[in-house]
Amino acid sequence: MSRTTYRLILLLLGLVFIAVVVGAVLFAPSGSDDGYPPSLARVDPVNGSLMFGTPRILVDLEGGYRAHLTIDDVAVPDDQVIWTEATGLHVFAPGPGKVVETWAPGFHVVLAEWDRANGLPDPGMYSWSFRVQ
Numbered sequence: 001m002s003r004t005t006y007r008l009i010l011l012l013l014g015l016v017f018i019a020v021v022v023g024a025v026l027f028a029p030s031g032s033d034d035g036y037p038p039s040l041a042r043v044d045p046v047n048g049s050l051m052f053g054t055p056r057i058l059v060d061l062e063g064g065y066r067a068h069l070t071i072d073d074v075a076v077p078d079d080q081v082i083w084t085e086a087t088g089l090h091v092f093a094p095g096p097g098k099v100v101e102t103w104a105p106g107f108h109v110v111l112a113e114w115d116r117a118n119g120l121p122d123p124g125m126y127s128w129s130f131r132v133q
Contacts, residue, residue, distance in 0.1 A: 040060070044056075044057070050130070052133050057110055058090070059091075062088050064119070068112070069110060070113075072109055073109075074100075076092055076099050076100075105133060107130070109127065112127075
């Protein structure tokens with residue numbers, strides 16, 4: 001085979017490689033589908049995680065949403081949840097005199113139900129669980 005044939009084969013292989021890389025970047029899933037409802041940005045601890053110590057519950061909604069939390073079928077009073085209306089961030093930390101003073105080892109289920117604080121209603125809910133070691 002001549003040098004021209006080798007060059008042509010290498011050029012074609014290079015073009016095929018570039019086409020595969022570009023196709024993978026354009027058409028492969030991005031991995032960003034976290035399964036959260038549209039107004040929910042994230043929760044912490046994440047579903048199915050294993051936690052050590054005293055984790056806090058974090059629900060990050062769009063701004064202007066108000067969430068009500070239920071932990072292990074016990075409603076958390078609103079005055080025990082730190083809520084920032086502008087950011088939609090809700091934080092519950094266990095402590096003395098709260099619904100959850102300390103986490104017992106084992107699985108815990110959290111239910112967050114929310115709606116807009118003002119304006120037209122847009123309710124939603126999300127449930128997840130985590131394990132404390």
